[in-house]
Amino acid sequence: MFPADTLVRVRRVDDALVVGPGPGRGVWVGPSTACVDAATQRKGFHRGLRAEVNAAEIARLVSSWSTEPLACPHASI
Secondary structure: OOOHHHOEEEEEEOOEEEEOOOOOOEEEEOOOHHHHHHHHHOOHHHHHHOOOOOHHHHHHHHHHOOOOHHHOOOOOO
């Protein structure tokens, strides 16, 4: 568990994953590739969003925001 101000909210809009507030189910993930990879391996997106999320959607998500490993306080965990 991490403070909410260190996480990014990801939600599903139509068939795409988007970052930011808004209606609907969402998951919270650290803003680094390592955190997204860990969530993917643990099927966190699938469980949290209650929908199938494929690797292409996740890759598009990661490329849509700037991920700075040093900016993610839990990247070393």
